[in-house]
Amino acid sequence: xxxxxxxxxxxxxxxxxxxxxxxxxxxxxxxxxxxxxxxxxxxxxxxxxxxxxxxxxxxxxxxxxxxxxxxxxxxxxxxxxxxxxxxxxxxxxxxxxxxxxxxxxxxxxxxxxxxxxxxxxxxxxxxxxxxxxxxxxxxxxxxxxxxxxxxxxxxxxxxxxxxxxxxxxxxxxxxxxxxxxxxxxxxxxxxxxxxxxxxxxxxxxxxxxxxxxxxxxxxxxxxxxxxxxxxxxxxxxxxxxxxxxxxxxxxxxxxxxxxxxxxxxxxxxxxxxxxxxxxxxxxxxxxxxxxxxxxxxxxxxxxxxxxxxxxxxxxxxxxxxxxxxxxxxxxxxxxxxxxxxxxxxxxxxxxxxxxxxxxxxxxxxxxxxxxxxxxxxxxxx
Amino acid sequence: xxxxxxxxxxxxxxxxxxxxxxxxxxxxxxxxxxxxxxxxxxxxxxxxxxxxxxxxxxxxxxxxxxxxxxxxxxxxxxxxxxxxxxxxxxxxx
Numbered sequence: 001x002x003x004x005x006x007x008x009x010x011x012x013x014x015x016x017x018x019x020x021x022x023x024x025x026x027x028x029x030x031x032x033x034x035x036x037x038x039x040x041x042x043x044x045x046x047x048x049x050x051x052x053x054x055x056x057x058x059x060x061x062x063x064x065x066x067x068x069x070x071x072x073x074x075x076x077x078x079x080x081x082x083x084x085x086x087x088x089x090x091x092x093x094x095x096x097x098x099x100x101x102x103x104x105x106x107x108x109x110x111x112x113x114x115x116x117x118x119x120x121x122x123x124x125x126x127x128x129x130x131x132x133x134x135x136x137x138x139x140x141x142x143x144x145x146x147x148x149x150x151x152x153x154x155x156x157x158x159x160x161x162x163x164x165x166x167x168x169x170x171x172x173x174x175x176x177x178x179x180x181x182x183x184x185x186x187x188x189x190x191x192x193x194x195x196x197x198x199x200x201x202x203x204x205x206x207x208x209x210x211x212x213x214x215x216x217x218x219x220x221x222x223x224x225x226x227x228x229x230x231x232x233x234x235x236x237x238x239x240x241x242x243x244x245x246x247x248x249x250x251x252x253x254x255x256x257x258x259x260x261x262x263x264x265x266x267x268x269x270x271x272x273x274x275x276x277x278x279x280x281x282x283x284x285x286x287x288x289x290x291x292x293x294x295x296x297x298x299x300x301x302x303x304x305x306x307x308x309x310x311x312x313x314x315x316x317x318x319x320x321x322x323x324x325x326x327x328x329x330x331x332x333x334x335x336x337x338x339x340x341x342x343x344x345x346x347x348x349x350x351x352x353x354x355x356x357x358x359x360x361x362x363x364x365x366x367x368x369x370x371x372x373x374x375x376x377x378x379x380x381x
Numbered sequence: 382x383x384x385x386x387x388x389x390x391x392x393x394x395x396x397x398x399x400x401x402x403x404x405x406x407x408x409x410x411x412x413x414x415x416x417x418x419x420x421x422x423x424x425x426x427x428x429x430x431x432x433x434x435x436x437x438x439x440x441x442x443x444x445x446x447x448x449x450x451x452x453x454x455x456x457x458x459x460x461x462x463x464x465x466x467x468x469x470x471x472x473x474x
Contacts, residue, residue: 172461201457201461202457205456205457207454227461227464231463236459
């Protein structure tokens with residue numbers, strides 16, 4: 001694994017605008033292609049294997065959380081639990097998720113968190129870096145079958161759905177979310193869905209019909225929401241969700257996987273798993289250095305790294321009182337930058353990676369996206 | 382090794398599959414007024430030029446609720462409130 005200097009394409013902003021990655025220059029430059037990460041095939045095998053293994057553990061974890069009634073450990077309110085259990089028992093389908101890994105190219109990848117409910121950085125991983133590869137180093141390869149697998153999984157979900165009309169929503173304020181939803185609408189449409197996008201704020205509820213409707217008053221039978229379940233459950237329409245037959249993606253059972261407390265449960269059930277770090281609900285166990293992560297937080301907000309007397313903390317709006325404590329493992333450093341590997345699962349399959357890097361040890365919304373490529377392993381004689 | 386490359390294990394030997402459907406995006410943009418505000422804006426229009434809700438809704442539904450006898454019960458704005466408390470536009474991504 002190397003961080004290589006690359007020659008940026010002369011027209012890269014226009015190239016990214018064309019595919020919908022319109023937020024490429026936010027915060028002084030979100031997308032950068034003057035560098036790229038190089039992997040060997042065996043390193044990609046390692047990441048793929050870890051992704052598949054952790055996905056299986058996570059699916060088992062949902063079953064176990066429900067069976068052993070571990071909701072209280074996660075501080076999930078009682079009124080939210082029936083929806084989670086019901087969606088699991090109905091085997092409601094999932095589209096995607098993204099594991100974030102510590103990885104240095106040598107040791108086993110370690111799970112930092114699982115973005116199971118509303119992962120983003122999707123257009124850049126699925127399309128942006130693929131276009132970059134074709135233009136810049138077409139002789140190389142890339143761990144990236146995201147686009148094809150998204151279309152495939154949309155097709156699988158379509159076979160199970162009661163309608164072929166899919167509504168996709170997100171908050172209206174976020175350009176990234178909006179473009180992500182439109183990209184997903186594109187892939188769903190290619191799989192045979194009729195698609196309709198709208199801001200989540202415009203969804204209507206008709207009590208007399210016990211159904212949600214869109215801006216044009218069409219019933220919403222299948223909803224993809226780029227909006228976390230823990231927010232949905234606190235919104236005014238939350239109680240109406242259980243009265244509606246609307247299928248929601250990601251399903252409610254993903255709520256327990258996007259919860260940071262999952263890290264502690266996985267460690268409890270699978271101690272010494274090579275892709276897990278020790279994690280606990282209270283205290284830091286035997287860890288001399290640890291990271292405190294709020295149960296519900298996003299984009300690196302309200303994170304604390306405690307290493308002896310040194311404490312590094314980020315601000316944010318989330319409740320840090322309910323947190324998980326995970327062993328601190330400093331991110332690898334490449335020329336002063338710390339990468340985190342985002343490894344995607346589409347349906348039940350590993351589907352590719354995207355890399356974000358930061359000069360700081362806590363990644364946030366200003367961490368930059370960097371493309372990657374894969375070279376053949378050099379035979380060892 | 383399980384397939385992980387979009388074009389099969391021997392890149393360059395197989396023509397790349399289309400990874401981003403320009404055709405679909407164009408068709409979405411062309412029918413933006415029927416696709417909702419997000420696609421309308423993504424198609425290069427500003428929110429100011431977007432048709433009013435009444436223009437998008439069918440005649441007789443200017444209040445944005447179904448004209449089927451239960452229109453008086455229709456409620457909007459019940460989703461998004463919690464997220465709006467956390468989202469700060471200046472934070473960007």
